[in-house]
Amino acid sequence: xxxxxxxxxxxxxxxxxxxxxxxxxxxxxxxxxxxxxxxxxxxxxxxxxxxxxxxxxxxxxxxxxxxxxxxxxxxxxxxxxxxxxxxxxxxxxxxxxxxxxxxxxxxxxxxxx
Amino acid sequence: xxxxxxxxxxxxxxxxxxxxxxxxxxxxxxxxxxxxxxxxxxxxxxxxxxxxxxxxxxxxxxxxxxxxxxxxxxxxxxxxxxxxxxxxxxxxxxxxxxxxxxxxxxxxxxxx
Numbered sequence: 001x002x003x004x005x006x007x008x009x010x011x012x013x014x015x016x017x018x019x020x021x022x023x024x025x026x027x028x029x030x031x032x033x034x035x036x037x038x039x040x041x042x043x044x045x046x047x048x049x050x051x052x053x054x055x056x057x058x059x060x061x062x063x064x065x066x067x068x069x070x071x072x073x074x075x076x077x078x079x080x081x082x083x084x085x086x087x088x089x090x091x092x093x094x095x096x097x098x099x100x101x102x103x104x105x106x107x108x109x110x111x112x113x
Numbered sequence: 114x115x116x117x118x119x120x121x122x123x124x125x126x127x128x129x130x131x132x133x134x135x136x137x138x139x140x141x142x143x144x145x146x147x148x149x150x151x152x153x154x155x156x157x158x159x160x161x162x163x164x165x166x167x168x169x170x171x172x173x174x175x176x177x178x179x180x181x182x183x184x185x186x187x188x189x190x191x192x193x194x195x196x197x198x199x200x201x202x203x204x205x206x207x208x209x210x211x212x213x214x215x216x217x218x219x220x221x222x223x224x225x
Contacts, residue, residue, distance in 0.1 A: 004156070006156075009154075036216075041218065042218060043117075043215070043216040043217055043218050043219070044203070044216040046213060049213065089157065091157075095210070095211065100210075101159065101214065103149075103156050103157035103158075104156060105154070105155060105156040106151075106156070106157075
């Protein structure tokens with residue numbers, strides 16, 4: 001079955017710097033990719049859903065890159081601010097469906113002032 | 114607006130004791146419901162899903178069971194906890210299997 005490896009497990013950057021998180025997956029039939037953010041005590045919040053046809057996806061304060069050749073999904077938080085401190089999870093699906101999500105182990109991101 | 118509520122927020126239980134975790138979804142009829150589990154340092158794994166009342170499918174075997182007694186309620190339980198059951202349990206819902214999934218705030222379970 002699908003396996004997703006997420007790195008790094010912990011990341012600390014200074015306010016204003018960039019934070020880069022990467023997931024690699026194994027199933028070449030994966031077509032839907034997700035990034036979730038979880039603040040302490042809160043639910044997982046969907047940051048972005050990416051389809052396999054789009055390599056560069058711009059969000060508010062972040063960019064998601066998809067490299068299908070290398071089976072790599074990346075989240076780049078630009079100009080990080082304290083509100084970005086949270087756990088981030090990638091997830092991959094071959095159907096886009098909630099019943100077939102495979103998650104990475106998560107990255108604990110800390111933004112230092 | 115739809116809301117998802119999980120209870121309890123956290124629980125410390127003894128090995129061999131029973132467990133019941135609950136989840137309710139308000140504002141949406143006939144949602145698909147899911148239980149996810151994350152062991153400490155591990156990844157989120159889907160345990161169960163349900164597309165209708167009374168019908169639950171098991172995805173991962175962990176000596177746990179799930180039930181959907183009402184359209185808006187999903188229960189995760191076991192009669193005998195193991196140390197390996199410790200972790201973070203998330204309930205989630207989606208409109209269909211091909212739409213976005215929304216997560217509850219989770220329950221932190223520590224088995225001692």
